Amino acid sequence: MALFDDVRNIIVEQLHVPPEKVMMEAKFIEDLGADSLDTVELIMAFEEKFDLQISEEEAQKLDTVGKAVSYLEGKVTT
Amino acid sequence: MKRVVITGLGVASPVGNDVSTMWENLLLGKSGIDLIKAFDTTNHTVKIAGEVKDFQPEQRFEPKSMKRLDRCVQLCMWATHEAVEDAKIDFEKYDRTEIGVIIGSGIGGISIWEREHEKFMNRGPARVSPFLIPMMIPDMTSGYVAIHWGLKGPNYTTVSACASGAHALGTAFRSIKYGDAVAVVTGGSEAPITPFALAGFSNMRALSRRNDEPEKACRPFDNARDGFIMAEGSATLVFEELEFAKKRGARIYAEIVGFGATGDGYHITAPAPEGDGARRSMERAIREAGCPKESITYINTHGTSTELNDKFEAIAIKNLFGDHSQKLVMNATKSMIGHTLGTAGAIEAVVTILSMYNGKVHQTLNLTDPLPECTDLDIVKGSTRDLEIEYALSNSLGFGGHNCTLCFRRYTP
Numbered sequence: 001m002a003l004f005d006d007v008r009n010i011i012v013e014q015l016h017v018p019p020e021k022v023m024m025e026a027k028f029i030e031d032l033g034a035d036s037l038d039t040v041e042l043i044m045a046f047e048e049k050f051d052l053q054i055s056e057e058e059a060q061k062l063d064t065v066g067k068a069v070s071y072l073e074g075k076v077t078t
Numbered sequence: 079m080k081r082v083v084i085t086g087l088g089v090a091s092p093v094g095n096d097v098s099t100m101w102e103n104l105l106l107g108k109s110g111i112d113l114i115k116a117f118d119t120t121n122h123t124v125k126i127a128g129e130v131k132d133f134q135p136e137q138r139f140e141p142k143s144m145k146r147l148d149r150c151v152q153l154c155m156w157a158t159h160e161a162v163e164d165a166k167i168d169f170e171k172y173d174r175t176e177i178g179v180i181i182g183s184g185i186g187g188i189s190i191w192e193r194e195h196e197k198f199m200n201r202g203p204a205r206v207s208p209f210l211i212p213m214m215i216p217d218m219t220s221g222y223v224a225i226h227w228g229l230k231g232p233n234y235t236t237v238s239a240c241a242s243g244a245h246a247l248g249t250a251f252r253s254i255k256y257g258d259a260v261a262v263v264t265g266g267s268e269a270p271i272t273p274f275a276l277a278g279f280s281n282m283r284a285l286s287r288r289n290d291e292p293e294k295a296c297r298p299f300d301n302a303r304d305g306f307i308m309a310e311g312s313a314t315l316v317f318e319e320l321e322f323a324k325k326r327g328a329r330i331y332a333e334i335v336g337f338g339a340t341g342d343g344y345h346i347t348a349p350a351p352e353g354d355g356a357r358r359s360m361e362r363a364i365r366e367a368g369c370p371k372e373s374i375t376y377i378n379t380h381g382t383s384t385e386l387n388d389k390f391e392a393i394a395i396k397n398l399f400g401d402h403s404q405k406l407v408m409n410a411t412k413s414m415i416g417h418t419l420g421t422a423g424a425i426e427a428v429v430t431i432l433s434m435y436n437g438k439v440h441q442t443l444n445l446t447d448p449l450p451e452c453t454d455l456d457i458v459k460g461s462t463r464d465l466e467i468e469y470a471l472s473n474s475l476g477f478g479g480h481n482c483t484l485c486f487r488r489y490t491p
Contacts, residue, residue, distance in 0.1 A: 016140075016141055016145070037208045037209055040208040041207060041209065044208075048205075053204075
């Protein structure tokens, strides 16, 4: 779960939310108070942390914590 | 035509992060100019500025929202919070489509611009923050104040370099006078103390290089002056239509009665010879005020401590007022605060209003050897002076040849 911890830390820092709110099913916009610019910045922070590129098409699908985690797991382990 | 009064004041300044601290320090003759702490100035020729000290916007606002704002807007939010509290106005009780926000800024979010440009150069376009543009644009001051307080009347930002704040107040005054709004939150904000901006101003040879004596560096109207001192800060004022203010029982500091704006049409940075544009802006402000020029008691000068400004402003005053110029009392707030650029006109309007309200004018720090054009002018020096003021002017003159004068009148119910 090291990857989840990293993702959660980024979300907590970027969106200023308490860690316990960052659950797998939480939606960035509806549940964690992000606006459209926050989500762009969040994706950029993931790219930075995990040293990868996320296309805009892919990024648009990542609207929950869980989707982001599984996407990143797939990219980081391969 | 409506009458317009001032009911709330707020500041973040190099000599105090609230109005009463700033005012006390000005009366005591304390300088806010010191060695720059914000960044390493080793490679800079100029190492001094007027910084806002111990500024912690998180004390008043949610940290997440502050992270999304450049220091320019953070300072503005800080000052506006104080002004709104001071005016004791609960906006929710009124029709907020009739309440505007007009705040000036000369530069806007230059620190975010520098930070993101460095990322862009070193790591490419994909790393540039999506918040770059909303954080950088100078109008986010007016925009964010309106968002925070839900104000939906006229909303924009005035940009005229060092006259931006004064133009904001002038247009806010006219908005209410002509019936476009019942109240306007107005002012100026600037946060220009960054490595890049300091280099630019310094290479113009516009700044004082008296690094070894920061408190003595700003000396408006003094023969030993050698340039202005960059400073940051913000000032916000609440302007209201007189009857609206009276109806809600507001405390009234003063009335604003004139706004003069002119252009030099002359040079990108140098003022027109003999301060011709400044003379005409004072003339226009007095014309709108509808008072004889002999009724002006006090002028808060632009007084920057540069070679040309101080000389030409003094000549402009003498050319306009003739014999009455010897009876006028003047001072230069920048001698202690430094030059807050787009904030200067707003912060000096606050000082002008406080001078009128309290019957006191602060000294012009470091004025010991007045330049020849000023030997027959009464520029307050040495200590604070008691002065009853009926009408006062505040001058602001900006690079580009933008001249602005505001005229205030003491309010008597």
